[in-house]
Structure formats: C-alpha cells, structure tokens
Amino acid sequence: MGRNIRYWYTYRTAVAVVLALLLSAAIYWLYTQQVTCDAGPAGCLVKLSVHPEDRLFANQTDPGPGVVIVGIDNKTVQHAGTYPISRDQYANALQVLENDGALVVGLDVEFHDATQNDAALARALAATKIPVVLSYPASVLEDLQSHSGTVVQAGPSSTPPGIDQAPLRAFRCLDPDALNPKANQNAPCAQPNPNIVLGSTDLVLDADGVVRRIPLFVQPACFAAQTCTSAQIDTFGFAAYRASLPGFQTLPALQESGGMATFGSAFSMSVDSKGSTLINYSGPPGNFAHFGHYVSLDDVGTAPASTFKGAIVLIGAYNLSGVNDEQLVTTSAGSNATLSMAGVEIHANVVQMLLGAQAVGGSPSKLLTPEPAWLILLLVFLLGLATAVGVSRVSVLWGLAGTIAALVVFTFAMSALASFGNFVPDVFHPWLVVALTYAGVTAYRFLYEDREKRKVTAIFGQFLKPEIVEQLAKTRRGVDDILRGGERRDITLLFVDIRGFTSMSESMEPPDVTELVTTYLDHLSGLIFKWDGTVDKYVGDEIMAFWNAPRLQDNHALLAVRCAYDLINHAPELEQMLLAKGLPPIRWGIGINSGPAVVGNMGSRSRIQYTALGDTVNTAARFCANAPAFHVLIGEETYQMCKDYIAVDLVPGVQLKGKSAETFRIYVVTAIRESPASPWVQFPTEMATQAHHTFTSHYTQQTVIAAGESGSRDILVGEAAEQALAQRGSSPN
Numbered sequence: 001m002g003r004n005i006r007y008w009y010t011y012r013t014a015v016a017v018v019l020a021l022l023l024s025a026a027i028y029w030l031y032t033q034q035v036t037c038d039a040g041p042a043g044c045l046v047k048l049s050v051h052p053e054d055r056l057f058a059n060q061t062d063p064g065p066g067v068v069i070v071g072i073d074n075k076t077v078q079h080a081g082t083y084p085i086s087r088d089q090y091a092n093a094l095q096v097l098e099n100d101g102a103l104v105v106g107l108d109v110e111f112h113d114a115t116q117n118d119a120a121l122a123r124a125l126a127a128t129k130i131p132v133v134l135s136y137p138a139s140v141l142e143d144l145q146s147h148s149g150t151v152v153q154a155g156p157s158s159t160p161p162g163i164d165q166a167p168l169r170a171f172r173c174l175d176p177d178a179l180n181p182k183a184n185q186n187a188p189c190a191q192p193n194p195n196i197v198l199g200s201t202d203l204v205l206d207a208d209g210v211v212r213r214i215p216l217f218v219q220p221a222c223f224a225a226q227t228c229t230s231a232q233i234d235t236f237g238f239a240a241y242r243a244s245l246p247g248f249q250t251l252p253a254l255q256e257s258g259g260m261a262t263f264g265s266a267f268s269m270s271v272d273s274k275g276s277t278l279i280n281y282s283g284p285p286g287n288f289a290h291f292g293h294y295v296s297l298d299d300v301g302t303a304p305a306s307t308f309k310g311a312i313v314l315i316g317a318y319n320l321s322g323v324n325d326e327q328l329v330t331t332s333a334g335s336n337a338t339l340s341m342a343g344v345e346i347h348a349n350v351v352q353m354l355l356g357a358q359a360v361g362g363s364p365s366k367l368l369t370p371e372p373a374w375l376i377l378l379l380v381f382l383l384g385l386a387t388a389v390g391v392s393r394v395s396v397l398w399g400l401a402g403t404i405a406a407l408v409v410f411t412f413a414m415s416a417l418a419s420f421g422n423f424v425p426d427v428f429h430p431w432l433v434v435a436l437t438y439a440g441v442t443a444y445r446f447l448y449e450d451r452e453k454r455k456v457t458a459i460f461g462q463f464l465k466p467e468i469v470e471q472l473a474k475t476r477r478g479v480d481d482i483l484r485g486g487e488r489r490d491i492t493l494l495f496v497d498i499r500g501f502t503s504m505s506e507s508m509e510p511p512d513v514t515e516l517v518t519t520y521l522d523h524l525s526g527l528i529f530k531w532d533g534t535v536d537k538y539v540g541d542e543i544m545a546f547w548n549a550p551r552l553q554d555n556h557a558l559l560a561v562r563c564a565y566d567l568i569n570h571a572p573e574l575e576q577m578l579l580a581k582g583l584p585p586i587r588w589g590i591g592i593n594s595g596p597a598v599v600g601n602m603g604s605r606s607r608i609q610y611t612a613l614g615d616t617v618n619t620a621a622r623f624c625a626n627a628p629a630f631h632v633l634i635g636e637e638t639y640q641m642c643k644d645y646i647a648v649d650l651v652p653g654v655q656l657k658g659k660s661a662e663t664f665r666i667y668v669v670t671a672i673r674e675s676p677a678s679p680w681v682q683f684p685t686e687m688a689t690q691a692h693h694t695f696t697s698h699y700t701q702q703t704v705i706a707a708g709e710s711g712s713r714d715i716l717v718g719e720a721a722e723q724a725l726a727q728r729g730s731s732p733n
Helices: 008-039 074-080 087-099 118-127 236-243 343-355 373-393 396-421 428-460 466-473 478-482 501-506 510-530 556-569 571-580 615-626 636-642 685-698 702-710 718-730
Strands: 067-072 104-108 132-135 144-147 150-153 196-200 213-215 217-219 233-235 255-257 260-263 267-270 276-278 294-296 312-317 326-330 338-342 487-498 534-539 542-547 588-603 608-613 632-635 646-650 666-672
Touching: 008 373, 008 428, 067 074, 067 343, 087 104, 087 118, 087 312, 104 236, 104 343, 132 236, 196 236, 213 343, 233 236, 236 312, 236 343, 267 276, 312 343, 326 343, 338 343, 373 396, 373 428, 396 428, 487 501, 487 510, 487 556, 487 615, 501 702, 510 534, 510 542, 510 556, 510 571, 534 608, 542 556, 542 615, 556 571, 556 588, 556 632, 556 636, 556 666, 556 685, 571 685, 588 615, 588 636, 608 615, 615 632, 632 636, 636 646
Parallel strands: 067 294, 067 312, 104 132, 104 312, 132 196, 150 217, 196 233, 588 632
Antiparallel strands: 144 150, 213 276, 217 233, 255 260, 260 267, 326 338, 487 542, 487 588, 534 542, 588 608, 632 666, 646 666
16 A cells, blocks of 8 residues: 555545645644643643634724723823822712713722722712722732632632732721721621622733633632632623623622523623633724723813713723733734733723623624634634645646635635624634645645656656656656556657677777777767657667657657668767777668557566567667668658658568568668758768778778678668679579
C-alpha cells in the first residue's frame, strides 16, 4: 500500500482526504486549547490568544435611552478640586437623579473605606425610594478564582488572602449603629436596606487580556470570611437590570444549568465554564456619548430631567486622567481591534444587552449565542474535506482561486449570521483548516511533481535534448503518463554505425578507441537532439534513435531524414576534430525505417530502459548494416511519408532475410528540400566522402585506415549497383 501511494493523479483524492482529516483534528484540538486557556491555566497546553468570536464588520448602534452613563471625568474633578471626590456629591447626584425619574442608579465606585463625608451619602441611601446598586469588587483581578461556574473573590481568610472591599455597612444597612466607627463593620446587617443591591464589578480577561465576557455568578469575599450569608451576588450590570424590574426583591435569582444561565421565564443565555457570558458591545468606547447617553457628573442638576427619566443610570470613572479604570475590549466598530473602554461603559453595555434580551417586534435578541463546539467540529471537518477534494482535482491556480472564493463566501455568510441573528461564529479555525489544507495538498502536490520531474529527467535526460525533457516533465501525470508499460504506435527509427570500426579498433590503442567512440557519440547525439530525436541506446559504435515517442511528432519521418542529412553534412567537422586529437577519420552509414513498434519502459527488475521493440526496429538496424558510408537507406513507409520532400534511388540487389523482393523496397536518399516548392539540395554524400579521403591522407597510421577499409560492409548503390548487376548477369555460371 505504502509503495503504491505515490501516483498523485491516481491517489490524489485519498491522500488529500487523509491530510484534511489530520489537519481538521489538529485544528479542532487547537480550538479546545483556546477554550481551556481562557478558562484558566490548568490543562492549558497551547496558549493561542485567538478569539474567533470577535466580529469582522462594524456594529456601532445606538444603545437606546434605557441606559445613561454619568461620568466622573476630568471636568468633574477639576470643578471638585480633588479626587476621590467628596461623597456628599454622590448624595446630591442621587437625589437629583431620583427626582428626575431614574429607575435605578448604579454606583461603580468603591465605598469600602470610611471618610468624613460618609454621613451625607448614608442618609441619601437610606432615604432613596429607587434601587441603588453599590459596587463590590475584588481588591485586584488576580484575586479572582474560578470554581464550578462561579467566580470567587478572595477574602481575608482565602489562600492566598485578599482584601474584602464590601461597601461600608452604613451604606447598605439601616442599623442605628451603622455609622458608629466603634461598631463591628464586618457584622451582617440587622436591618438591610431593601433598596440597596450589591453588584460585582469584577471582570474576567481572556488569555490575551481582552474583556469579552462578563461573569454572572460571583461569590463575594465576605462569604468566605463568614461576615455575610450571601453566597452569590450578581454582576454589576445584571444587578442594575434586575433592580429596574417591578418587585425586584422577589424575583428569582439567576440560575445556571447545562451551560445556560436562566432568569426565570424571561430569557436564557449561554455561559462558559466560569459562568460568564459574551458581551454584545453596541459600539466602540465612547459609543454612549456619541449617541447622547452620557452626562458628566458635574452637569447632573443642570441636564434636562428627560435625560434620566425611566433610565438606568450608572455612575463611574470615565476617561479620567491618572485613574486606571479601563480595560481592553473588542468591538466590531474598531475594525476588530482591541480598544480601552471605561469600566462603567462595559457594565452599561451589559445592561443594554440585557434590556434587549427578549426579541420584540421581529427584532432579534441582543444576547449573543456562541457557536457550539459540535458545529465547529462539523464545519472544520466539512470545510477541510471539501477543500482537499476540490484542490486535488484542479490545477494549483484554480485551487487557489477556489480556496479564496470559498473563504470569502464563508466569511460573509457567517458574518451575516453574526450581524442579523447575534450568532457568534468561529471563523478563525475554519479559515485555518481551509488554508492549511490547501497549503498541505499543494505542498504535497509540488513535492510529488518535483519528484516526477526528477524521475523524468533521470530517465530521459541522456536520451533527449533538455528542452524536450523539460516539456515531458510538465506532463500532467508525470512518469506514470509517459511510461504506460508499453504501447504500440507508429515511429521512425534511425540507426547509425561506423563502417569497419571493429577491424579498425583492433589496430588502435584502447585509450584511443575510447576517445574516438566518445567524441563520435557525443557529436552525433547532439545532432539527433537538435532534430528532437530520442536517443534509445548506444551499442558499441552504433546509435539507435527514434521519433514520435515519448511525445507525438506528426512529421517524425521527415525529422529523421533531415537529421540524417545533418549527420552526413557534419562529417568533415567530426573528422577534423578526430584528426586534431591524433585519431583516425571514420565513416558511417545510416538506416531509417518507419512503422509500428512497441514503445515503453522495458527491462528487468534491476534495470529498466525506455526503448522500442518490433520488426520495424529490426529492419531499420538491417538498413544501417547494409548502408554504404555516408549513405542513407530508407524503407517504403518512410519514403511514402516524405516523398514530397526527398528524392531517392531504388537500391537493387539487396535482399533482406525474411523480406519479399517483390513487395519490399529499399531506397537511398539522394536529395532533400525544405518544402514541396523549394529547390532540391543534393545529399552531401559526395562531399563527405571527399572530405574523408582528404583527412585519411593526412592521417599517419595508414594501417588503421587499411584495417577499417578491409572490414567495410559497404554495398553498391545507384549506377555502381546497376553496373555490378549487369556484370553479374553476363558472367558465365
């Protein structure tokens, strides 16, 4: 099996599918690691800090008049002359807001330490007729721990201990001794103020330090310290929302079960392992001010009463210089960038999200629904498999275009779900699996094709000129397409052999024989390559070449004849090279034949060669064996294919074994022309012969020449053959 999975175009789909499955499994594992890392360091192996729930497109909307931010800003501090500002200023603001018709006032301000102005605020809180939410944070974010879907504040008795920052008893209790500094400030309220609600302003940060979720279930530090009996308080935003409802004191608490937080029959929202839910930000930092839902604390009392009427008012530090009350958030309007948002505005976004929790009049709920893990797993595997199959079946460029198009379509489709249905899709991991699958399949494809090119070069590099080898290497199916185990096709074969070389070589030194053969083979092979021929093999001094394989050539017979012309025409050039090396001049004859033959990769298990077999091959070899020096003998089929371009003489008196003299004809080529209308050019046989005689006379070792001449197997052709036949016919038996 392993040995067979090497043919890209045979097993490409199987290989691509296996690759897609492996990558999909790896990507889904990375997704689970992201969830684990966000939940806490335990079990987190790979910290990615990649969050696909961040939306891609702008989502800046008017949060609506239901929530108003009253900011403790630079203007407020400048007018007050000090920071923290006096608590009687909060008391005055509370009275104004109540008179203006605010539903709820939330104070995102820490009131855990005593000051000289506490009495004024305590009286205002005791007298208020509207619910007031007081901030109860952990001392620092690092003091937060996660346990069974609940965020736990570290108190004095925790390990490690934390600072209990519960608001002063005077602000949440109606006890007569609440303002007495000598009274036990950690004692539970004997008379709790029914209009005072504690809300956690704690935030949970994802692994990249960005606030995307809000914890809904918080255990206060006082519970661990046993100074209160409340095991759970609501997050600040939910506490303000709940307090705005009629009879909020009797409403059911938020319950968590099976990854869902349920508020009675009003709504349910999905939560993670920390009991946190995604925040649906209405826009970037400053969005509330942009739509006119922001008032400076310094302007409370002068702002129109309609600004606060029927609204949930949250008071807190807002872009206050020198006060670090901001966290990074992700908002669609920030081009998916992380921006610093004031804590009070984060909680305001939570409130406006909860106010729109129930779908009304066709408008979708503002609660965000994250994509479930099973759907992410399904999408990752389906997209990975679709990419693998698609890319493996088309070209690389079409695969790239299709991959980009699929990513664009997928992104816009999922973004539409996010925009119109508050569905929060995971786009990153599907992106990743599509991109990696395309890259993996393409890389494997290039590795395979590179190997196939190297195999083609190894097989054909010594038989074909480089340009043809390069063209064959680009064949779609590589070697598997070129070498199909043998096929029958019409080809033209050319054999060329040195006349009398066996006898000549016996009279020469071995190094001279080697040098002569090497020079001869190199020179003639270059001319064969010039005419796009395939050099099949060398057998001693004999060269076998053919045309129309491995690639198709319509004019293969004419190419072979033109090559033969060049082989003879360049004879003087080769002989001069040999003479310069002190080697004897040589002569060669050429045989050409066209017809059917079996062509393919043949041989034994230990040695395979691309070659041709058949009677056409054998006949061409016999033509060569009988060809006089610097003559070209061709068969009938070759002549018929080239008759408009060559002139021939019939060769009489040559009978090949197994061939009928009546039906089998042999021709010697005498002339050639470029086109049927071009003038004839005589074959350079006479020129080559004269040059050979000239170089022979200059060669000193005439015994070598004589040996070659004595071993010649030349036959007579043309007029000489006819005269010889006439003499044979007139001689007595």
